[in-house]
Amino acid sequence: MDVLFPFAARQQQHQPPPSDDENFHSLPHPEEHASRYGAGPRNPMLRGDHGQGQSQRQLGGQQPSFRRPRPGGMARRASVASQASQWSWSMAGSVAQQPSSRNLPSRQLSSRQSSFLSMGSASNHSQSTGSDMISFRSGQEHSMQEGMRRSEEYYEASPQQPSDGAGRASQARRPGALSASFSPMDGAMDAYNMSRRNLGANGGSNRNLSSNGGSNRNLSSNGGSSRNLSAGLESDHPYDDEGYYDEEEEEAEEDLPVSPLRQLLDAINMSILPTSLRLSGLAQAVEFFDHRDKAMHDAELREGGAFVLYHKLGLVLRLSRCGDHEQDAAGMRNHGSLDKKGGGPNGGNPNQMMSYQQHLHHSMLMQQQSEFDKEIAMICSCLEMVHRANPDAIAQTWDDCGTEILPLLVHVLERPFLKIERAVWMTLQQKANVPGSLERAVATAVTRDQKLAVQKVTKVLAMYSLVPEAKEPMTRCDGMLKWLTRIVDTHNHNRHRGQGGVDNSLRSSLRGDRNLHPQHESEDEKIRAQQRQELAARAMSGSGLYMTEAARFNTIATLTNLAALEANRMAMLHEPGLLDNICRAVHNERSDVPKQCSALAIMNLSNGDMDHVPEMARNDLVLETLLRLMREDNPETRRNAVVTVFNVACSDQNTVRLARYRDGTVLEALVELVSQDDPMRSHEEARANAAETLFNMSCSEISETTDRMANHAGLLECLAVTLRGEHTGLEVKMYCSAALRRFAEIVHHPMIAQGALLSAMVKASAWTDTDCIAEAFRAQAAVPENCVVMARHHGLLNALSRLALAGGEGGDAEGVRMASCLAIELMSRVDEARALLSHNEGIIAALTRASYGDDGGLLPVEVGGGGGSYGGGDYGEDDEESDGLRSRRIQVALKNLVSAM
Incomplete structure (x- = not known):
């Protein structure tokens, strides 16, 4: 059967082949296909009904007019097809009767016509394609039929043709005349035409419409006996329920064009x-x-382009799998060996060597697999192209066939890696001792078409991963995460092993000791098998380097989108090597886009709740990757890296590992990011996240974490200086002040970090937007051992008095003044510190103002115990005291300071 595709293709310009790391396209030009498979030259123009050429570039605008054939109009199509040269494919090996040896088959009925082609013989078997019912003849019947058609008696004995097409029909079928096609489909069309002609009267027209005005009008044949049309004809042609023919309706349907898209999909x-x-x-x-x-x-997509391509992909994958099974039967994949003793073309005695017939058979199988690789690459390219649609159309396609086509896409992903494993095992069996043999075997195992197929499939998966309903089924699909992980695997052990690639010790151990005692042979074989496994694993590591950079980027994008769903995160983190390979993409990829996408993927994987916070801090590769990402110039990459550190720091155990890693390298990176002066504020969001991370880590209940942070050089000073920065946002300053308050609550005398903390508090005393710094002074004064150290620290009393005398109105300003005065009052309880406080004018002025107010009147007080004692008041219970009691305490503190002057 010949399939006609009646539209022209655009002329494709030849370009030099791109490199492997580019988004290359290995599809040959259609002219190359024509010359390779024996087809005639292409006609770049399409002949319409009026003989005018129409290029495919015009398909987006005015569509060419393709008229649907009338019943019995096969002769007309044959005549038209014989006059116009059109692109055709031979499906049954038919030979066209043209001087240019060109196949010009008749155009098949479109699937929209739902035509029913019936055969007279009961032995024929019909096959349904779409909505078409196409029946085929046996070879013997086909030969007999064609022999009759070549005879003059065949045409003379045939019923009379319609007057408008009789001449062309007889000329198109007579021997010696130009024939449109020669295929089993012609017999079906002949039977169809004969059945239509038999519907008419004896020797009359094929449409006998009586017009006697009676109500019992029908289509009569064989002496006027009436019968109804078959269901197939009734559904496609304009006959009513009583069998009457409506010519106007048929002509109206005839004017409807068949779109080139529909014809293309039917042809495929x-x-x-x-x-x-x-x-x-x-x-x-x-x-x-x-x-x-x-x-x-x-x-x-709405027309069903994805369904047709997926159907064709499944067919080719099945044929390719049959070829793999044939290789297994021939002994080509017996764990890489050609026989049980490991003989091969390069070793063993002549009886163990592959024969010439085996070589020939193997070459034929390889050629067949190459054809399959090219076809799979072309199908995957078409799939990627049709999915360049809007998200709604892609989502609808997923709803229609999503879960059912995932195994097909997974099989496309695994094909090159299975081929790499096969090449590695065969090389280990045949050339295990040859330096560089494994590297060469892996590098040459994957073909260009397989790389292209993986690249296009990963792009389709990236589009599907944007559909919310597709995220979980894709993650749960068997083999999906495994092969996506292999695609982004860029960790190659062999590149750091010197000349020869793999360890020479492992290579030499594979040779074995041939003089071993028999009782040690079994044990030695086990050791060598284990070493062989290790050698193969190292050789196959970094297999993602043999994929294209676009394929790796598409894979990382897919994993990023899948990790956005909380239900997928733990399953992805449990996949061996997935997180490590994503991190290696940051170190090994040359482009910045994979780095940005990797940062987002790691952030999504780290985004868990308190019960399922991933313990990513145990992985040194993850921490090293985060350090590198936090130093990137891209603001979004920095932000995602810092958010990842923040998510990891939500667990106390992880905070210890972050503080320990490389003696505080993570802390140093956070400090650098917070203290960075950014006038344009392009990294403001990353700075805010870094400050929040430091505050989150300072809230850890593990003392080792807070001690390492407090003792880290420059951390406390960075927090204070950031509060005085002119180009720092409010959110960053709030987290820095909160972190200083937290350190003031846990760092006390005689800790080494107390001096750095007091200096930082003095520098940060200018911050009055919140009461955090004032509360930090109060928290330090609450410990009696700290009071003398505070009173003697340079500039601390002046900073504290400025906070107590700070202006402004509102709750925050009043809280700053009250917290500062309470800190002075707590310090005045210690005799040694009281003497130092009494000699500071600012401290006396602050207490006086707090006791008597600006208008000279006393603040409301409650009469209580006098002297220097406070009736059992505890240092840590100041927050629950009333305003009156606080005022009374401040007045008593002022009295004590005056008495100490």
Whole structure:
């Protein structure tokens, strides 16, 4: 059967082949397909009904008019097809009767016509394709039928043809005349035409419409006996329930054009064998779908383009799998060996060597697999093109066939890696002692078409991963995470092993000691098998380096989108090597885009709740990756890296590991980011997240974490200086002041960090937007051992008096003044510190103002115990005291200071 595709293709310009790390395209030009598979030259123009050429570039605008054939109008199509040269594919190996040896088959009925082609013989078997019912003849019947058609008696004995098409029909079928096609489909059309002609009267027209005005009008045949039309004809042609023919309705339907898209999809769907037929159709599809019009891609998805391509992909994958099984049967994949003793073309005696017939058979299988690789790459390219649509159309496609096509896409992803494993095992068996043999075997195992197929499939998966309903099924699909992890695996042990790639010790151990005692042979074999496994694992590591950079980026984007769903995170973190390979992409990729995407993926994976916070701090590779990302110039990358550190720091155990790592390297990176002067505030969000991370870590209940942070050089000073910065946002300053208050609550005398803390508090005393610094002074004064140290610290009393005399109105300003005065009052309880406080004018002025107010009147007080004691008041219970009691305490403190002067 021949399938006609009646539209022209655009002329494709030849470009030099791109490198492997580019988004290359290995699809050949359709002219190359034509010359390779014996098809004639292409006609770049399409002949319409009026003989005017129309290029495929015009498909987006005015569509060419393709008229649907009338019943019995096969002769007209044959005549038209014989006059116009059109692109065709031979599906049954038919030979066209043209001087240019070109196949010009008749155009098949579209699937929208739901036509029913019936055969007279009961032995025929019909096959349904879409909505078409196509029946085929046996070879013997086909030969007999064609022999009759070549005879003059065949045409003379045939019923009279319609007057408008009789001449052309007889000329198109007579021997010696130009024939449109020669295929089993012609017999079906002949039977169809004969059945239509038999509907008329004896020797009359094929449409006998009586007009006697009676109500019992029907289509009569064989002496006027009436019968109804079959269901197939009734559904496609304009006959009413009583069998009357409506010519106007038929002509109206005839004017409806069949879109080139529908014809293309029908042609692809009907092309099964041979392989050249499928490749030619896919070459046309690649040209047709290669555009950036999302509206047209939406129409392609609605028309069922993805379904047809997935159907064709499943067919080719099945054929390719059969080829793999044939290789297994031939002994080509017996764990990499050709026989049980490990003989091969490069070793063993002549009886163990592969024969010439085996070599020939192996070459044929490899050629067949190469054809399959090219076809799979073309199908995946078409799938990627039709999915360049709007998100709604992609989501609808997923709803229709999403979960069912995931195994197909997974199988496309695994094919190159299975081939790498096969090459590694064969090399270990045959050339284990040859330096560099494993590296060469892995590098040459994956073909260009397999790389392209993986690149296109990962792009389709990245589009599907944006659909909310697709995230969890994709993660749960068997093998999906495994092969996505292998694609982004860029960790190659062999590149750091010197000349030869792998360890020479492992290579030499594979040779074995041939003089071993027999009782040690079994143990030695186990050791060598284990070493062989290790050698193979090292050779196959970094297999993602043999994929394209675009494929790795698409994979990282897919994993990032999948990790956005909370239900997927733990399953992804449990996948061996997934997180490590994402981190390696930051160190090994040359482009900044994979780094940005990796930072987002790591952030999504770290985003857990308090019960399921990933213990990512145990992985040194993750921490090293975060350090590198926090120093990137891209603001979004920095922000995502810092958010990841914040998520990890939500666990107390993780805070210890972060503080310990490389003697505070993570803390240093956070400090640098917080203290960075950014006049343009391009990194303001990252700075806020870094300050929040420091505050979150300072709230840890593990003393080792807070001690390491307090003793880290420059951390406390950085917090204080940031509060005085002119180009620092309010959010950053609030987290810095809160962190200083937290350190003031846990750092006391005689800790080494107390001096740095007091200096930082003095520098930060200018911050009065919140009461955090004033509360820090109060927290330090609450410990009697700290009071003398505070009173003697340079500039501390002046800073404290400025806070107590700070102006402004509102709750925050009043809280700052009250907290500062309470800190002075707590310090005045210690005799040694009281003498130092009494000689400071600012301290006396602050207490006087707090006791008597600006208007000279006393603040409301409650009469209580006098003297210097406070009736059992505890240092830590000041927050629950009333305003009256606080005022009374301040007045008593002022009295004591005056008495000490």
